[in-house]
Each structure stands twice: as C-alpha cells, then as structure tokens.
Amino acid sequence: MTQRQRRVRDRTERGRRIVAAARELAEAEGWDAVTTRRLAGLIEYSQPVLYSHFPGGKDAIMAAAALEGFTELAATLVAARPGGLGGVAGSYLAFAEAKPGLYDAMFTLASELRFAEDDTPEVMKACFAELLAVVEPTAREEEAGALTEVFWSTLHGLATLDRGRRLSPAHRDERLALVVDRFGARGD
Amino acid sequence: MTQRQRRVRDRTERGRRIVAAARELAEAEGWDAVTTRRLAGLIEYSQPVLYSHFPGGKDAIMAAAALEGFTELAATLVAARPGGLGGVAGSYLAFAEAKPGLYDAMFTLASELRFAEDDTPEVMKACFAELLAVVEPTAREEEAGALTEVFWSTLHGLATLDRGRRLSPAHRDERLALVVDRFGARGD
DNA sequence: TCCAGTTTTCTAGCATCGCTAGGATTGCTA
C-alpha cells in the first residue's frame, strides 16, 4: 500500500511540475509561448498527460497558476502591512512588475476564474482583505468596501498601464506618492 | 484617371469594412471569434485580401480598431468635459462598458500599439489631454501630469476589474462617487 | 477591337495550435 502512496505523491508532484513549467515559460516568453506541446516536452511526458491532470486543458493550467499567484500576492501584502497603505501599494506594484506573466494569468487571462460569486477562492478574498486592512482606517465605516475596490482598481490600473508602456517612467515614484496622498488618511 | 480614383476609393472603403466587421464580430463574440476566415467571409472576399490591406495580419486589424476606439473615446471625453471630473469619469466607464471588445483592443490586446514613445498617435494624446483638463484644476501644477496618470489608472482599473466580475455590482455608483471624492477639488 | 502587361484575387497548402480516441505498455493482484 505504500507504493500506492508513492504513486499518488509522484502524481501530485508531476502536477506541480506542470504548473511550474508553465509559469516559467510564461514569465520568459509570455503565455502565447506556453503550448501544450512545449509543456509536455518540459516535463518529459506526452501531451495527453496534461489533460489527465487538468481536464480543462491549458485554461485550467493557467487557472492553477493564477491561484498560486493569488496565494503569493496575499503573502506579499501581509508582509507589507506594517508599511501601511503606501507599503502595501508599493508591494502590489512590485509584485505585478516582477511577475508580469503570473499577473496576466491572474487578471487578464483568467477566463476560468470566477470572482464576486460564492465560489470566490479564499486566497482572493485574502488579497482583498489585506487591501481593506490598510484602507479601512482612512475611510468611514460604510464606505470602506467600495473605497477598497477603488484603491485596488487604481493599483491594478497602474500595474496594467505601466506594463503596456502607457505611463511615463519618469513619474513612477511620484505616482505612488500621489496614491498615498489621495487614499491615505484624510484631514477630516 | 477618375477610374483610378474610384478604385482607390473602393479599396479604402473595403479596408473600412474589414475593420467594421472585425469590431462587430469582436463585440458580439469576443476577439477570439474574429478569425481571418470569418472576416473574409463577412466582407465577401478571400482571406489573402485582408493581408493586402493589413500586412501585419490580424494584429494590424486589431490595432486599426484600437485607433478608432481612441478617436471615439476622445470624442466622448470632450463631450463630457462640461460635466467636470465626475462626468468625465462616468463617461469613461460607460464607454468601456458599452464597447468592451473595442476597449480590449485598445488596452488589453494592443500588442501592436506603442505608447509613451515618440510615435504615440495623436488620438491617444487627445484622450490623455481630456483627462488632464479635468484633473489639472485640482492639482498643483507640477503634479498634474502624474496625477492624471493615476486618475486614468483608476478608471482603467475600475473598467477592467468590473468587466472581470471582480467588483461588487452593488457598489457601482458608490465607487464613482468615491473617485470624485478622492480626485476632485481638495480642501487646501 | 484586340492584344500584351500589370494589377488584383483566389485556390491550395504549410506549420502550428488545443484537444482526443484507441492501441500499446506498464505495473498490480491473485
């Protein structure tokens, strides 16, 4: 029976390798370069093996990568919490810039993931909760949720537009300061 | 010689039809459904004709659509200017919601377009200028540019995350009010 | 009016994509 355990362990390990290979390749050459054939080659198995791990095919693999991304983002934001709103904002943008492929999977290409429904994964809620934690002190109680959504949108927009070379590199630091200025503690 | 003129006129007209068909199809079924074969069928010509109009292929067609999008967005924002910052913000979001396929071409899938370089199309600058126009009065002179970029990022983030069902529909109006609150005229 | 020459258009095909059916191979059980 221990052999059976080893087999399922090998199997889950192989599943991890698939997602890891996909992430590496996506980070290096973009998700368009992540084809099932190249992925199969990287893990040194044939194509159909991928579908035994992820019946949803490539989309499911990307969704798995996206989930990992949310887990890592949540951890990043937790670590940045002591830095306050500015620290969290900076960490969020640094995350998106350091792992653009992963960030794409999480937001741009997540045709598989569903949010705001009942089946929203816990890790996604955790990310939102971390943003809420630094926004809440600056907001009236009843507007905290909506304000966190706006704050999040600002960070996401900055990350996305910056990646598309649509923002001036010269204003980089100034933008972050302005985010803190506009979303930080108010005078009233 | 007037026949030659008619021929070039027919040709440019056909180019317009290609982009129009692409936009319609993208709006109806998404850009994945916009294939060169379906496009050729819609304009009642064969596939290679597309490449005589757009040597860059599908990407170039999407870029052409994106350019049209920026023209229309600029016009929308100009019309909304009297409404002030809130009016412009609302119009921007309404535009993104009304033409999600076009908005995707402009931002998410614009692998062809280059911004922030010297070859930034005028229509893109026009859009930015309209945003700047409503942000400028609320900002110190030296921070107006960067603040406009942040404002734009907020709008873009709201549009994108909302489309991905990542924001609560219940907070919709509240979010817009908060944008005005945070980016509008300050007390100092 | 007819015939070269040029331009335009189409047919056919290439390489690649995501994905899957069915047979071959392997490992487990009795």
Add this chain to the structure above:
DNA sequence: TAGCAATCCTAGCGATGCTAGAAAACTGGA
C-alpha cells in the same frame, strides 16, 4: 505466472494565422 487494471503514447482531427503561385480581371496602346 496469467490476467486485470491503470497508465501512457502514437496518431490524428478540426481550426488557426499566414503565404506562395496560379488564375482572373483590368489597363493602356496598336
């Protein structure tokens, strides 16, 4: 060791973006 079950791979399907080379249409001069 024989039979069974799980696992894996070969081969192939339809569809994609794109292109070369043949066919068709139009042009302008005898």
